[in-house]
Amino acid sequence: MAQSNNSIKKILIVAFALCxxxxxxxxxxAVALRPMQALNEELDRKTNILRVANLYESGMDVExxxxxxxxxxxxxxxxxxxxxxxxxxxxxxQAARDPASSRTLSxxxxxxxxxxxxxxxxxxxxxxxxxxxxxxxxIRGQGLWGLMRGYMSIEGDGNTIVGITYYEHSETPGxxxxxxxPRWQAQWEGKKIYADDGSLNPAIRVARGSGSGDHExxxxxxxxxTANGVTNMLQFWLSPEGFGEYLARFRDDISHEEAQDADVxxxxxxx
Numbered sequence: 313m314a315q316s317n318n319s320i321k322k323i324l325i326v327a328f329a330l331c332x333x334x335x336x337x338x339x340x341x342a343v344a345l346r347p348m349q350a351l352n353e354e355l356d357r358k359t360n361i362l363r364v365a366n367l368y369e370s371g372m373d374v375e376x377x378x379x380x381x382x383x384x385x386x387x388x389x390x391x392x393x394x395x396x397x398x399x400x401x402x403x404x405x406q407a408a409r410d411p412a413s414s415r416t417l418s419x420x421x422x423x424x425x426x427x428x429x430x431x432x433x434x435x436x437x438x439x440x441x442x443x444x445x446x447x448x449x450x451i452r453g454q455g456l457w458g459l460m461r462g463y464m465s466i467e468g469d470g471n472t473i474v475g476i477t478y479y480e481h482s483e484t485p486g487x488x489x490x491x492x493x494p495r496w497q498a499q500w501e502g503k504k505i506y507a508d509d510g511s512l513n514p515a516i517r518v519a520r521g522s523g524s525g526d527h528e529x530x531x532x533x534x535x536x537x538t539a540n541g542v543t544n545m546l547q548f549w550l551s552p553e554g555f556g557e558y559l560a561r562f563r564d565d566i567s568h569e570e571a572q573d574a575d576v577x578x579x580x581x582x583x
Contacts, residue, residue, distance in 0.1 A: 356479065364463045364477040365438050365446050381448075382437040389431060391557030397432060404430045404450065424548040425454030425541075435558070444468045447562065449555050451476075453545025456537040458482040460491070460545065466505065470562030473503045473516070488538030499529040505550050505559070512560055514550040517543045 358378040362368040367377060383399035386392070407413040407430040414430045439445035445468050452461040462478035476497055483489045490496050504526040507515040515527040518539040523529040532539045548554055 360477055360479045361436055361448055361463055364465045364475045365436075365448055366465075366475060367438070380438075382441045382444075383434050384437060384441070385432050385434050386555070386558050387432055388429075388554060388558070391555075391559075391561060394432060399434050402432070402434055404433045407432060421553065422548075424452070424545040425459075426452070426548075429553070433555075435555070438465075439468070443565075446474055447559070449549065451545050451549045453541055453548060455481055455483050455491075455541040456488050456535070457484070460538075460541060462491075464500075464546070464549075466559065468562060470559040471505050473500045473505060476500045483538050484535065488532060488535040490532050490535065491538065491542060496530070496532070499523065503527065503529060505546075506563070512552050512556045514547055514556070516546055516550065 355374060358374050359368060361381065362374065362377055384393050385397045385399045385402050387394045408428050413432065414428045417426055417429050433450060436448040437444040438448070446465050447468065447470065448463055448465045451464050452459060454460070458481070460478055460481040460483070462476065464476045465474035466472065467474055478491050481489070481491065483491065503516060505514045505516045507527070517528055519528040519531050520536065521531050523531070550556060550559065
């Protein structure tokens with residue numbers, strides 16, 4: 313006797329067949345779209361780097377503009393460049409997960425909440441690679457709800473901030489998500505990372521309330537923990553634990569040039 317179309321067996325067969333067909337369609341689409349997704353992610357990364365350097369314009373050829381920026385891989389332990397990796401393909405997130413190319417962080421050394429830190433990271437140089445106009449460094453750390461990832465651009469003096477941007481975070485809309493508000497980000501331009509005492513430890517921070525002076529920006533109303541997360545990640549990545557040794561090279565070069573200029577002026581006055 314033919315089974316009813318409403319029988320349990322036929323329902324299960326149809327449901328199983330539908331699941332198989334849908335799985336094949338979804339898997340095929342995911343595989344087919346993966347190269348396009350990778351290209352879009354790479355385009356977004358380059359756009360954010362151009363944006364933080366104030367070089368992005370709507371409708372511009374991102375690839376052509378990014379070709380003028382030089383990526384270099386830095387050994388965070390020494391602050392020196394390394395040719396061990398290809399800067400166009402090196403992934404510091406993967407390196408952070410590899411015990412052979414990273415280190416464990418804990419306690420007071422892990423104020424950014426990373427657990428592990430890579431030994432090498434890619435920086436992006438605007439202008440002359442030996443004497444850049446801007447140095448763009450990646451930053452990341454824990455906010456209120458999760459990891460925040462972004463970039464900071466610094467002038468060639470290794471101390472003056474050009475801009476900051478976050479391309480990934482899970483902060484609360486209208487509160488912590490204000491880290492991507494152009495008005496708040498505009499406050500960072502011209503701020504100084506380090507004090508004038510020669511310390512490698514950064515003085516820059518997000519204030520509780522209105523920021524004042526060269527080393528503070530306004531706090532985020534109702535988002536104190538997010539603001540603390542921004543301060544902590546900057547205190548980490550701009551210290552000797554992160555890019556502090558590397559950025560010190562540029563400050564030393566500036567100080568040396570200023571001393572030479574002063575000597576020239578004294579010689580001229582003496583003549």
